[in-house]
Amino acid sequence: MPSLARAFLLGNDMAPPVFQPRSAYAPRTGYHLLPLRLGRLDESIYIVTNDVGEYVRLERDELVAFVERRLAPDTNAYKSLKSRHFLYEDDASVAFDLLALKYRSRAERIAEFTGLHIFVVTLRCDHSCQYCQVSRQSEDSAQYDMTVAHADKALDLVFRSPNERIKIELQGGEPLLNFPLVRRIVERAQELNQHHRRDLQFVITSNLSRLSEDVLLFCKEHDVYLSTSLDGPADLHDAQRPTRGGGSHQKTVEGIHRTREVLGPHRVSALMTTTPRSLHRVHEIIDEYVRLGFHGIFLRNLSPYGFATRSLVKRYGVDDWLDFYKRGLSHILRINAGGYLLREDYTTILLQKMFAPLGSPYVDLQSPAGIGIGALVYNYDGAVYASDEGRMLAEMGDQTLVLPRFRRHPRRHQEAGMGRRKRRAFTPEFKAEAVRLAKASDRSIGQVAKDLDLTETALRDWIKRADTDAGHGPPGALTTPEREELQRLRRDVKRLEMEREILKKAAAFFAKENE
Numbered sequence: 001m002p003s004l005a006r007a008f009l010l011g012n013d014m015a016p017p018v019f020q021p022r023s024a025y026a027p028r029t030g031y032h033l034l035p036l037r038l039g040r041l042d043e044s045i046y047i048v049t050n051d052v053g054e055y056v057r058l059e060r061d062e063l064v065a066f067v068e069r070r071l072a073p074d075t076n077a078y079k080s081l082k083s084r085h086f087l088y089e090d091d092a093s094v095a096f097d098l099l100a101l102k103y104r105s106r107a108e109r110i111a112e113f114t115g116l117h118i119f120v121v122t123l124r125c126d127h128s129c130q131y132c133q134v135s136r137q138s139e140d141s142a143q144y145d146m147t148v149a150h151a152d153k154a155l156d157l158v159f160r161s162p163n164e165r166i167k168i169e170l171q172g173g174e175p176l177l178n179f180p181l182v183r184r185i186v187e188r189a190q191e192l193n194q195h196h197r198r199d200l201q202f203v204i205t206s207n208l209s210r211l212s213e214d215v216l217l218f219c220k221e222h223d224v225y226l227s228t229s230l231d232g233p234a235d236l237h238d239a240q241r242p243t244r245g246g247g248s249h250q251k252t253v254e255g256i257h258r259t260r261e262v263l264g265p266h267r268v269s270a271l272m273t274t275t276p277r278s279l280h281r282v283h284e285i286i287d288e289y290v291r292l293g294f295h296g297i298f299l300r301n302l303s304p305y306g307f308a309t310r311s312l313v314k315r316y317g318v319d320d321w322l323d324f325y326k327r328g329l330s331h332i333l334r335i336n337a338g339g340y341l342l343r344e345d346y347t348t349i350l351l352q353k354m355f356a357p358l359g360s361p362y363v364d365l366q367s368p369a370g371i372g373i374g375a376l377v378y379n380y381d382g383a384v385y386a387s388d389e390g391r392m393l394a395e396m397g398d399q400t401l402v403l404p405r406f407r408r409h410p411r412r413h414q415e416a417g418m419g420r421r422k423r424r425a426f427t428p429e430f431k432a433e434a435v436r437l438a439k440a441s442d443r444s445i446g447q448v449a450k451d452l453d454l455t456e457t458a459l460r461d462w463i464k465r466a467d468t469d470a471g472h473g474p475p476g477a478l479t480t481p482e483r484e485e486l487q488r489l490r491r492d493v494k495r496l497e498m499e500r501e502i503l504k505k506a507a508a509f510f511a512k513e514n515e
């Protein structure tokens with residue numbers, strides 16, 4: 001026997017171990033913690049939030065008592081925390097089911113499958129923005145236009161998605177440089193939709209320099225929205241978004257006004273991009289949006305794709321961006337306090353994620369990631385990407401997020417998810433009857449499975465389990481009650497581990513506060 005073990009057993013020259021009684025590890029009251037996040041709102045008020053969009057405000061004393069599991073059940077704080085899934089009691093077997101149900105509702109969009117379909121109808125553009133993330137091409141490079149054949153194949157794929165709400169976004173480059181194809185896609189989609197009957201929406205993302213009366217009338221007739229870019233006041237916008245002959249800002253503003261006149265006040269939205277030039281001008285940028293009558297602005301940082309990586313992105317860091325964002329948000333709050341309603345979209349998304357029961361439909365920042373589920377991108381050259389960033393990366397030579405091209409594997413996307421058979425649930429009685437039939441029949445197991453509309457694998461598995469339950473299984477095989485007991489124990493271990501993680505997080509939070 002190794003000497004250390006011998007010393008331990010004989011208590012040689014080492015002190016005998018002292019164990020706490022089992023009761024020392026038991027919770028002090030009959031409740032357990034559920035996953036949560038902690039934050040401080042002000043001097044005395046804290047907030048706890050969870051993954052299903054619930055939150056509770058607590059005094060510090062209440063918060064400490066709560067995480068130490070000594071909060072009295074007759075307090076309001078306890079009742080709120082219980083009803084909003086921050087704690088569950090020993091005998092509350094439904095608590096997890098309820099939490100799971102809420103989480104499932106929140107994540108339901110994943111089951112709806114792809115709702116946003118982006119068509120890159122051309123990479124050509126008449127602007128030359130320094131930060132262009134899509135690596136635009138010159139106006140005369142017709143080889144960067146999507147073909148009708150690719151557009152039609154993409155439309156077939158669009159309608160294979162089971163999603164009831166389909167949004168088709170027509171992007172570029174500048175999509176109005178290939179307006180005949182835009183027209184074709186919208187008309188063909190509406191034609192196909194007479195059969196599919198989806199809630200169909202169209203958006204053209206354009207710098208508006210090519211916005212003609214024809215385009216506007218087409219948009220009116222086919223219920224198409226417009227989305228544009230507006231980087232702030234004229235000098236800033238023109239410097240960041242140069243175009244031949246100049247006047248980018250003027251063209252965009254004229255396009256916004258004209259769109260509102262023809263289509264209505266809410267049919268055009270705008271996005272801004274923050275460059276090093278913008279960093280000191282956040283108030284002016286926001287004021288420009290107010291001046292033009294917008295009630296929303298999305299303060300967006302520069303993403304490291306396309307031309308932005310070469311020129312601009314390294315010239316400001318996270319701290320610069322956060323400072324810009326905070327100053328912008330304060331200005332927006334002041335504007336709202338003054339009576340003009342102005343929404344900041346990034347904050348809106350974050351707040352929806354934290355506090356709204358169904359979260360945010362925005363495709364970015366999803367968990368699980370919305371890749372391929374939130375959006376699909378059909379590129380001008382027939383390539384398909386699982387996200388808009390995927391195509392930007394591909395333009396930079398990184399093919400990680402490229403899906404199979406149409407012409408090589410036209411059906412693979414369907415096989416990967418859209419056409420897959422749904423998982424079904426069977427009662428124990430049905431399984432027992434299926435096993436009995438398979439054993440009594442002189443047909444093969446595969447044939448019986450086919451007759452019952454089952455997979456052969458499932459039926460073979462049920463037969464094996466029935467044999468084990470009857471005591472005829474291989475040595476060591478678990479019977480159904482034993483397997484259920486094992487599953488229950490595993491669940492208990494998982495819950496204990498989860499609770500330990502929550503306590504660790506809370507301890508770290510308070511330790512940081514006390515520093």
Ligand code: SF4
Nearest residue numbers: 125127129132136173
């Ligand atoms: S950002 Fe848009 S408008 Fe500017 S160059 Fe790129 S595609 Fe053209």
